[in-house]
Amino acid sequence: MSGGKEKKVQAVYTLLVEVGRKAGDGLPEGAHGAALMCYAAGVDEAEAVRETVAILKQADLAPLDVTGYGTLEEREAQGHEIDEDERELMARALAENAVIVAQMTPFFDAPSHEGGAA
Numbered sequence: 001m002s003g004g005k006e007k008k009v010q011a012v013y014t015l016l017v018e019v020g021r022k023a024g025d026g027l028p029e030g031a032h033g034a035a036l037m038c039y040a041a042g043v044d045e046a047e048a049v050r051e052t053v054a055i056l057k058q059a060d061l062a063p064l065d066v067t068g069y070g071t072l073e074e075r076e077a078q079g080h081e082i083d084e085d086e087r088e089l090m091a092r093a094l095a096e097n098a099v100i101v102a103q104m105t106p107f108f109d110a111p112s113h114e115g116g117a118a
Contacts, residue, residue: 010041010097012090013048014069022062031106033064039086039093039100045070048099055099 017036021027027034036056042048045068053063069075072090075082086102093100 008043010043010094011071012039012041012093013045013071014038014075014090015040015049015052016067016069017052017056017063018065019056020062020064022060024060025062026060028106031108034104034106036061036101036105037103039090039102041093041097041099052099 015038017038018033019025019027019036020033021031038052040048040052042051049066049068053066056063069080070078072082072087089100089102092098
């Protein structure tokens with residue numbers, strides 16, 4: 001009979017994190033923020049979100065909002081197409097108990113049309 005706690009099984013969650021600007025964040029000049037596609041290991045989505053936000057703050061980013069898209073199985077059940085590269089990154093996040101930032105898309109203001117026609 002084991003007296004220890006039962007180890008909870010981890011899963012990898014797909015998260016979309018919106019970040020704002022902060023000094024030293026490494027975002028391109030002129031960007032007012034970015035969207036980061038992340039794969040994060042956790043025993044539940046709440047833990048994956050907490051870990052992701054903590055890691056991004058350590059990297060001098062300013063997380064504003066997190067949208068969770070669920071686990072690989074949940075995404076497949078919703079009909080998402082998941083390519084082999086994405087699956088490999090998810091497997092890596094699980095194996096390393098890590099947060100992987102798979103893609104960063106900076107946000108820029110749309111060009112203004114001030115002044116109008118001459």
